[in-house]
Amino acid sequence: MMDMFHTLAFCCLCCCRLVGVFGDTVTVKSVSVTEGDSVTLDSGLTEIIDEDLIQWKFGTKDTVITEINLRVSIISVYQNVLDGRFRDRLKLDHQTGSLTITNTRTEHTGLYTLQTKSVIKRFSLTVYARLPVPVISRNSPQCSSSSSSSSSQQNCSLLCSVVNVGHVTLSWYKGNSLLSSIGVSDLSISLSLPLEVEYQEKNSYSCVINNPIRNQTTHLDISKLCHTCSEAQVSCCDTVEAVMRLVVTALVGVAAVAAAVLLLNDVRSTRG
Incomplete structure (x- = not known):
């Protein structure tokens, strides 16, 4: 009976430790950015010389988008995954493992996971579209038949x-x-x-x-x-008055030209 109790206690202790470690490693950091801007997901590492393989994954299916393999000194960026949404947009710091996404789009919103031999970090990135001007x-209508006669109301x-x-x-x-x-x-x-x-x-x-x-x-x-x-009626009247003045001015001008033509014809006929 005592052996079973010790075994149960040991299992509980191990589970508690695992939960604690797991909880620490899967803490999700929220990051927000406006579409078109760049964003850096910080690994928190100063050097990665002790790591064999560093991977950045995207989405709930953990699709690998870039990785550093220190055993063969190769940095790989997978341009064509996920319909090429990350093409020419990923920059990986070969010293720290931090990931920079340039010229972000709303389709880059999602979960990013950094996984190494000893570290797991997760980032929830939200890319907001640029805001239009209201x-x-x-x-x-400017005026209606139901409008009150008192403009103050x-x-x-x-x-x-x-x-x-x-x-x-x-x-x-x-x-x-x-x-x-x-x-x-x-x-x-x-x-x-x-x-x-x-x-x-x-x-x-x-x-x-x-x-x-x-x-x-x-x-x-x-x-x-x-x-x-x-005010609308005054503005309307002002406009009508201005148009009438233009019409009258034009008519006077036409009459003056006609009178001049008639006078010139009379002078010519008299000389003839």
Whole structure:
């Protein structure tokens, strides 16, 4: 009975040690980068002279993408694996074993594993697409029959939009205060977020799109997008008046030319 207890205790101790070691080796470090940038996955090693073989693997299937074989002093980069997504993008430091991925794309998002004789390190890389600049536009007619006669009570309806985005949040801010937001986790989706403001108000508004590492901001110019009906009518009248002035000027010019031609003809007939 005592022997069985000792055996069980020894097995438990061994399991605990294995779990501890395994837990240390499979710690996953999260790394984020914007598409087009370079990223280095640091091996943490200063020298690799004691290692026989160093491999970098990608994905849950542990596809080898590059390796250093010190026994034959060969550095191999497998350009054509995984449909060639890493072609001409991998740089391996032959002293430390650190891996650099240049000109990253969203397809490079995934799990990377460094494996040597004594070390296993894992990195979860997320490559975010570059953010577009939000576009603010008018979301209602300039004037409508239902508009209030008092311009101070009218609202200007606006829309902030972005296209082909994923893993982002789109938000309206009034100064530094968040008014509303909408998020999306899918790829290549268009987002729009409405906002109503009073005509000619002096508050500062901005529309912001962001992901965990970057943001893009467009500031609202109320004076350019929002006009009251009376302002629109004044602008319209000003335009009509300007056109009429041009027409009158043109007619006067034509009349002057016609009078000159008639006078010249009369002079010629008199001399004849």
